[in-house]
Amino acid sequence: MCDADPLSPTSPEMHHHISDSKNHPxxxxxxxxxxxxxxxxxxNLFAAFSTY
Amino acid sequence: xxxxxxxxxxxxxxxxxxxxxxxDNHIYASKILRVNYxxxxxxxxxxxxxxxxxxxxxxxxxxxxxxxxxxxxxxxLGVFHACILHMGPRAVNRSIQRIEFLWVRWFGxxxxxxxxxxxxxxxxxxxxxxxxxxxxxxxxPSLVIRGCHLMPVFKNGRTSEFLGATTTAARQIGExxxxxxFYVNMYDFPTTFAICH
Numbered sequence: 001m002c003d004a005d006p007l008s009p010t011s012p013e014m015h016h017h018i019s020d021s022k023n024h025p026x027x028x029x030x031x032x033x034x035x036x037x038x039x040x041x042x043x044n045l046f047a048a049f050s051t052y
Numbered sequence: 053x054x055x056x057x058x059x060x061x062x063x064x065x066x067x068x069x070x071x072x073x074x075x076d077n078h079i080y081a082s083k084i085l086r087v088n089y090x091x092x093x094x095x096x097x098x099x100x101x102x103x104x105x106x107x108x109x110x111x112x113x114x115x116x117x118x119x120x121x122x123x124x125x126x127x128x129l130g131v132f133h134a135c136i137l138h139m140g141p142r143a144v145n146r147s148i149q150r151i152e153f154l155w156v157r158w159f160g161x162x163x164x165x166x167x168x169x170x171x172x173x174x175x176x177x178x179x180x181x182x183x184x185x186x187x188x189x190x191x192x193p194s195l196v197i198r199g200c201h202l203m204p205v206f207k208n209g210r211t212s213e214f215l216g217a218t219t220t221a222a223r224q225i226g227e228x229x230x231x232x233x234f235y236v237n238m239y240d241f242p243t244t245f246a247i248c249h
Contacts, residue, residue, distance in 0.1 A: 010086045012096045016193045018131055018152045019082040026079050026132075039182040039215065040129065040157065040222035043189055 071140030075148060079134040085154070089198045099199035103128045106224075109154075110200045110236075111191070121167075125177050125200060125236065126156035126191060129222055154191040157222050160184075162233060174235040176205065179214040187214075188222070205233040 010017040035041045085101045087109075101107040107128040113120055133152045138145060159177040167175040180187040212229040215222060223230070 007082075007084045007086065010088065010098065012088055012098075014088055016088065016152075016196060017086040018133055018193065019084065020133070021082065022080050024081040024083075026081055028074060028077055028079055031079075035219065035221045038217050038220045038222070040188050040217075040220055043155070 073137040075135040079132045082131040085131045087196050087198055101199050103130055108200050108202050109196045111195045121161045125159040128154050128156055130155040152193050154193050156191045157188055158186055176233050176235055178233045179230050181214045201237040202234040203237055204231040208232040
């Protein structure tokens with residue numbers, strides 16, 4: 001999925017660091033359809049976002 | 053809207069779900085997750101994890117039972133960020149927000165199995181079965197303590213009972229089953245376990 005995704009140096013004060021890159025977009029609907037009948041993709045993404 | 057950390061005890065209504073919009077219906081995958089943590093001798097160290105290889109993390113357990121294992125473990129299937137809009141009456145912040153999240157497959161601890169230094173046994177875990185609604189989920193990366201090293205319990209063999217699908221995003225390409233159990237290598241971070249026992 002991500003062949004090249006360089007991550008800039010991480011400051012030690014940060015708890016974690018994830019790239020800001022938008023080089024690897026995933027359309028959420030086609031992603032779910034890519035793996036039909038896969039329990040791993042039957043997770044409620046919108047419910048997860050409501051916790052933030 | 054602020055909820056407790058794992059939210060599995062909260063039932064979201066359709067109205068709650070409809071209040072969240074993902075900008076452009078796109079989420080963005082990342083290759084690397086770096087987690088900084090403080091070691092037992094008060095130094096800063098770092099784990100760099102890549103979901104394309106086995107990428108396992110540990111978080112604090114949310115269980116109240118004092119005899120419960122202090123940590124939960126998860127395999128990270130993907131590292132993502134997205135821009136979202138939270139609308140509706142319960143929204144606290146109505147501007148576009150960038151959020152980060154991990155797509156994970158949860159492990160469970162083996163029932164009636166005591167581990168630790170006194171018992172001279174490593175913690176033993178296994179994937180939650182697909183019938184468990186909590187087998188797969190999303191995790192806030194700020195809750196990750198650090199990465200962890202898991203070792204297959206070879207004598208218990210492999211199984212497809214936890215996840216019957218042969219084509220799944222939850223496994224590496226070519227894998228069709230899972231190890232029944234894993235040991236958690238607590239000798240990577242003995243003080244972390246000693247403090248909790």
